[in-house]
Amino acid sequence: MKQRLQLAQLSLAELCSRRGNVFYPHYHLAPPAGWMNDPNGLIWFKGECHAFYQHHPMSENQGLMHWGHATSQDMLHWQHELIALSPGEEYDRDGCFSGSAVDDNGVLSLIYTGHVCVVDDGENSIIREVQCLATSHDGIHFEKQGVVLTPPEEIMHFRDPKVWREDNAWWMVLGARDTADRGMVLLYRGESLKNWEPKGILAQDVAGESYMWECPDFFQLGKYYYLMFSPQGLQAQGYSYRNLFQAGTLEGKWAPDSPFELTRTFEELDYGHDFYAPQSFLTEDGRRVMMAWMNMWESPMPTKREGWTGCLTLPRELFERNGRLCQRPVREIQMLRGSHQPIESSVFSNSLVLMDNVHRVELEITWDIGESKAEHYGIRLGDGMRLYIDNQCSRLVLWRYYPDEGLNSWRSIALPSHLELTLRVFIDTSSVEVFVNDGEMTMSSRIYPSPDDRRLEIYSAHGQAAVTGGAIWTLT
Numbered sequence: 001m002k003q004r005l006q007l008a009q010l011s012l013a014e015l016c017s018r019r020g021n022v023f024y025p026h027y028h029l030a031p032p033a034g035w036m037n038d039p040n041g042l043i044w045f046k047g048e049c050h051a052f053y054q055h056h057p058m059s060e061n062q063g064l065m066h067w068g069h070a071t072s073q074d075m076l077h078w079q080h081e082l083i084a085l086s087p088g089e090e091y092d093r094d095g096c097f098s099g100s101a102v103d104d105n106g107v108l109s110l111i112y113t114g115h116v117c118v119v120d121d122g123e124n125s126i127i128r129e130v131q132c133l134a135t136s137h138d139g140i141h142f143e144k145q146g147v148v149l150t151p152p153e154e155i156m157h158f159r160d161p162k163v164w165r166e167d168n169a170w171w172m173v174l175g176a177r178d179t180a181d182r183g184m185v186l187l188y189r190g191e192s193l194k195n196w197e198p199k200g201i202l203a204q205d206v207a208g209e210s211y212m213w214e215c216p217d218f219f220q221l222g223k224y225y226y227l228m229f230s231p232q233g234l235q236a237q238g239y240s241y242r243n244l245f246q247a248g249t250l251e252g253k254w255a256p257d258s259p260f261e262l263t264r265t266f267e268e269l270d271y272g273h274d275f276y277a278p279q280s281f282l283t284e285d286g287r288r289v290m291m292a293w294m295n296m297w298e299s300p301m302p303t304k305r306e307g308w309t310g311c312l313t314l315p316r317e318l319f320e321r322n323g324r325l326c327q328r329p330v331r332e333i334q335m336l337r338g339s340h341q342p343i344e345s346s347v348f349s350n351s352l353v354l355m356d357n358v359h360r361v362e363l364e365i366t367w368d369i370g371e372s373k374a375e376h377y378g379i380r381l382g383d384g385m386r387l388y389i390d391n392q393c394s395r396l397v398l399w400r401y402y403p404d405e406g407l408n409s410w411r412s413i414a415l416p417s418h419l420e421l422t423l424r425v426f427i428d429t430s431s432v433e434v435f436v437n438d439g440e441m442t443m444s445s446r447i448y449p450s451p452d453d454r455r456l457e458i459y460s461a462h463g464q465a466a467v468t469g470g471a472i473w474t475l476t
Contacts, residue, residue, distance in 0.1 A: 001144060004086040008066055012057035012083070020306025023430035023448060026360045027336055027475055028294070029070055029312045031055055032080045035062055036310030038160075038215055038277035039291050041101030044284050045108050045139055049075050051291070052084055052110070053312070054098060060304045065095035067112065069140075074332045075289070075315040084134075084142050085112065091130055091147050092116070098160040098215055098277070099131075102170075102193070109193055110134045110142060111172070113159040129158045131174070133193055148194045152186075154179050160215045162279070163193070167256040173202060173216040175229065182206070183213035183231050189256075202260050203227055203250055210234050215247075215277040221288055222320040224263065225254040228290075230277050231266075239395075240268065242411055244298055247278050249325060269327075271413045272398055272434070272443035273299070280318065288318045289330060294431055294444055300406040302448050303430065313444055314426060314433055326439035329426065336475040337362065343458075343470035347371070351380075351459035354472055358456040363425040365458070365470035370419045374463030381427065382453035387434060387443075389415065391463075396421070398434065398443045405448050413441050420468060426475075427456070 015033035030036060034057045041052035048071045055068030067085035070078040085096040092114030099112030112132055119126040131149035134142040149172075151158035157177035164171055170190035178184055184204035190196040205213070210231035217228040227250040234241045251264035269278060270292070278292035291312045295301060301309050316327040343354070343365055355361065358381060365379070367389060376397075378388030386399045395412040402408070415421065416437055424435040427447075434443040458467065 001086055001088065004088045005083055008057045008083050008086050015057070015059070015307050019308055020303075022451065023303045023306060024308065025311050025428045025430060027076055028314065028428050028431060029053075029078050029291075031057075031068055031308055031310065033060075033308050034058065035060055035308075036068060036312075037062070037293050037295070038098045039279045039293060039312055040067060040098050040112065041110055042279050042281040042289075042291060043101040043103065043108070044281060045101070045103055047284075048073060048139075049283075050101065050108070050139065051078070051312070052101065055083065057083060060307050060309045065097055065115070067096055067110070071139075074335065075330055076332055076336060081140055085110065085144075087115075089114070089144060090116075092132060096132075097129070100162045100279070102163050102165065104135075104193055106137075108136045108139045110136075111148070111161045111163045111193065113161065114147065115159070127156055129156070131161050131172075131196075145194070149188065149196045151176075152198070157212055158186075162217045163190075164219070169256070170196075171218075171256075172196065173218045173227070175212065175214045175216050177212045178204070180208065181211045182208045183210040183233070185213055185216045185218075185227060185229060199257070203262070205231070215279065217278070217280050219280055219288060221318060221325065223253075224251050224320075225260065226251055226325060227260065228269070228278055228280065239412055239414075243273065243275075243296055245276055245296065247276050247292060251325070267325075270442045270444050272411050272432075273400065273409065273445040274431075275313065275444045287330070289315050290318055290327065291315050292444075294446060302402075302405045311431065316442075319439070321439075324440070327442055328435055328439040329424075329433075333362070333426075338474040338476045341472045343467060343472065345467060345469050347464050347466045348458075349374070349460045349464045351457045354456045354458060356455050358427060358454045359429050360475040361427050361456065362473045362475055363427070363456070363470070364422070364472075365425075366420050366422045366468045368419065368466035368468050369415065369421055371466035372460075372464065374460040374465045376462075377460040377465035378458070379423070379425065380457050380459055381432070381447070382449045382455055384449050384453065385432060385447045387423070387425065387432070388459075389421065396436065396443075398432070398445055400445055400447055402448045407448070411443060411445070413443070416440060
């Protein structure tokens, strides 16, 4: 593997030397160059946060999957490390697919899917996927230990292991696809990271609405357990499931050697355009933090012109409030705040400029819904992004309009019942993340404004809108 890693690093260095920066983020984790998708192996290890991710270091397009690697002291400022894994063994020759990381008595251990394409002829491709182990004593250089788990008979799609320690044992959940093309998550128990026994199906799509459940995560928060995963094949239903692929949770009760008893049906985690494959980990102080891939399969990706593709969301703390799973940016984000500008209470029509030439800001604003009579009102960045309240359908709408990039679409959520609506909005060079009423809902999307189209305004159309207050910070 050492020689392959060296060649991958050389390819990456060549890409880095000519990477463009018009859309490259300031405070989101992105690859130094090349392709990025799913976050893998998020872990706090020996005083640092480690983030691994699916990576193709040879080009900006999806290809043979490696594991990229970055470290951080605060989950916001990232140091790119050496590529951690490179495919090429008999069991992973066509890709080191997604997985997880654990601390095994001081040894940083990666559990990942070895992907082999046995027959590649489009729709009838035959693959073999097994679970593999790689270990490191310094947290940077990894040695492959081989295959530790093979799929059940007749199961072909069998990937993305998430491993954790509980009840004096190791546990693993795996995404899978049964012989009837229905998604499911399998559960395993291990006395060690090399020895696993099957514990059955944790959850499955009995109705057959999705054909594969990818990138599962399973954790306890408060009195419930949450199965977080990305189902493939869900069809749009009204305002729901508007993306080609989704990410969400099933809530329930579970104990080792007991079934997972659902207490709530599937709920999407994010309602923007670009959110997939979320994974969580525990910080040193016990917070459950999640990051996801902030792109979407089979959508335009304009950053390819710059020699890179993909980034991750802000790290988000997961928490329960009033029996619901919520998410907010980690508190460390406040360390990025620079200059501050208050937004005064006002009733206005037309538009008010907040800031010119916006590249990285945090905006918090509260709207008085009851006193706002405009047909629609909200926030806009240049001509291409609007986040607005539509009074005619009582929804909060995120619209991006970049026709030269093939992007013109809306995502929306129902307005909450509160009389006030507080939005916390993070804008980076090519992304916007919206947190509604302290994390009740979120909307995450990639945006692509030109350098001369980055004026940030609040506006009101066909009537007046009422702002009760807010603030805007530049982020360093």
